[in-house]
Amino acid sequence: MDTSVRTESERLFKRAAQRIPGGVNSPARAFGAVGGTPPFMKRGDGAYLYDVDGNRFIDYIGSWGPHLFGHRHPMILQAIQGAMEVGTSFGAPTEAEAEMAERVAEMVPSMERVRMVNSGTEATMSAIRVARGFTGRSGIVKFAGCYHGHVDSLLVAAGSGALTLGCPSSPGVPAGATADTLVLPYNDPQKLREAFAASGHLLAAVILEPVVGNMGCVVPTPDFLSELRRLCDLHGTVLIFDEVMTGFRLSAGGAQQLFGIRPDMTTLGKILGAGLPVGAYGGRADIMQHVSPVGRVYQAGTLSGNPMAMAAGIAMLDLIRQHNPYPRLEQLGAMLEHGFRHAATATNQPIQINRVGSMLTVFFTAQPVHDLATASASDTGKFSRWFHGLLNRGIYLPCSQFEAMFISAIHSDADIAHTLSAAQQAFADLK
Numbered sequence: 001m002d003t004s005v006r007t008e009s010e011r012l013f014k015r016a017a018q019r020i021p022g023g024v025n026s027p028a029r030a031f032g033a034v035g036g037t038p039p040f041m042k043r044g045d046g047a048y049l050y051d052v053d054g055n056r057f058i059d060y061i062g063s064w065g066p067h068l069f070g071h072r073h074p075m076i077l078q079a080i081q082g083a084m085e086v087g088t089s090f091g092a093p094t095e096a097e098a099e100m101a102e103r104v105a106e107m108v109p110s111m112e113r114v115r116m117v118n119s120g121t122e123a124t125m126s127a128i129r130v131a132r133g134f135t136g137r138s139g140i141v142k143f144a145g146c147y148h149g150h151v152d153s154l155l156v157a158a159g160s161g162a163l164t165l166g167c168p169s170s171p172g173v174p175a176g177a178t179a180d181t182l183v184l185p186y187n188d189p190q191k192l193r194e195a196f197a198a199s200g201h202l203l204a205a206v207i208l209e210p211v212v213g214n215m216g217c218v219v220p221t222p223d224f225l226s227e228l229r230r231l232c233d234l235h236g237t238v239l240i241f242d243e244v245m246t247g248f249r250l251s252a253g254g255a256q257q258l259f260g261i262r263p264d265m266t267t268l269g270k271i272l273g274a275g276l277p278v279g280a281y282g283g284r285a286d287i288m289q290h291v292s293p294v295g296r297v298y299q300a301g302t303l304s305g306n307p308m309a310m311a312a313g314i315a316m317l318d319l320i321r322q323h324n325p326y327p328r329l330e331q332l333g334a335m336l337e338h339g340f341r342h343a344a345t346a347t348n349q350p351i352q353i354n355r356v357g358s359m360l361t362v363f364f365t366a367q368p369v370h371d372l373a374t375a376s377a378s379d380t381g382k383f384s385r386w387f388h389g390l391l392n393r394g395i396y397l398p399c400s401q402f403e404a405m406f407i408s409a410i411h412s413d414a415d416i417a418h419t420l421s422a423a424q425q426a427f428a429d430l431k
């Protein structure tokens with residue numbers, strides 16, 4: 001299947017770029033890192049996306065995570081339609097919000113209290129504010145390579161491996177906004193101990209992706225996570241798991257269930273909204289008591305808890321409970337991992353594959369990848385060529401070496417087989 005003709009996408013991309021910066025409403029969608037024109041999508045169905053030129057792609061992005069059961073799942077469409085017919089937004093409390101909060105707390109028991117917001121960015125921004133209000137401290141620790149949305153205090157350059165005081169990585173973020181942000185390398189318990197020894201009493205929170213997706217897939221070591229938990233307990237620092245990506249993807253209870261670590265606060269998004277704009281934050285009741293109107297930490301949203309979004313999210317959580325998709329996701333993930341490995345070996349391409357369940361990245365490097373420094377050693381030029389080789393054969397992967405691909409529970413064995421034969425040809429073309 002040749003999907004390289006994208007004339008109509010090219011026309012639309014030029015048109016969009018006249019009025020929208022870079023032609024896109026989120027930079028991850030532009031092909032900045034890999035070059036070329038992104039296909040403009042017209043329709044999604046199950047595991048497939050169809051662009052405006054009539055090309056079909058097997059979708060391994062799933063809207064960057066949300067579509068755990070593929071596009072247009074009938075139960076989710078029905079839920080949205082049902083909610084829509086009785087009103088799109090009330091700005092007043094509804095039963096669906098209580099229902100959603102109960103289900104989240106049931107599936108992620110560390111979230112004793114839950115507040116709904118409209119994006120992952122809002123969730124992490126709010127969680128940081130609440131942790132600061134609760135502890136009366138300002139300092140936060142984030143890890144190089146972790147992404148937590150475009151929150152000012154979290155948009156901090158990754159000082160490669162070094163223990164650096166954060167400086168903003170985006171113009172427009174004042175130095176003051178990141179002055180209290182400490183950046184540490186991921187998977188380095190020793191650096192963590194040093195940071196807590198020096199300034200534990202100043203630290204309101206540590207925030208991390210408990211499996212990283214945003215520098216490509218990077219897996220935490222068990223001693224990194226257990227040391228984090230221990231040090232936060234010792235110093236009264238709030239441990240925040242940013243599960244916007246991993247929540248409901250790695251297990252029904254997220255990465256925290258998978259690894260058996262209970263964070264103090266958790267942020268959710270992506271799958272929780274089933275394709276509508278939803279985020280959530282929550283955690284220990286004594287911490288969440290500080291949120292307005294019970295407490296004094298202010299956080300609000302005109303459309304928060306929107307009825308269509310709640311209906312979609314509840315339908316998603318229903319689907320997860322009814323189908324337990326995780327064994328199948330693990331099976332599909334393992335098939336892809338082994339197939340990619342085999343194809344790379346057959347064509348003599350040195351690669352690393354990091355995977356947890358249905359999150360996976362193929363890194364073009366000969367060395368294991370466990371933090372930003374090792375991820376950055378990847379050959380991004382090779383990745384770009386491999387990416388386009390797959391795209392031109394109808395396989396839609398994230399357009400950057402430093403993103404994770406997502407598998408849905410409705411990808412078929414035939415989809416995987418087709419993907420692997422395309423991947424093998426794309427590897428061979430790299431020579």
Ligand SMILES: *Cc1c(COP(=O)(O)O)cnc(C)c1O
Nearest residue numbers: 119120121147148149242244245
């Ligand atoms: C996507 C993502 C965010 C940001 O969510 P948005 O809905 O894009 O604002 C935050 N944290 C993690 C781990 C993410 O993957």
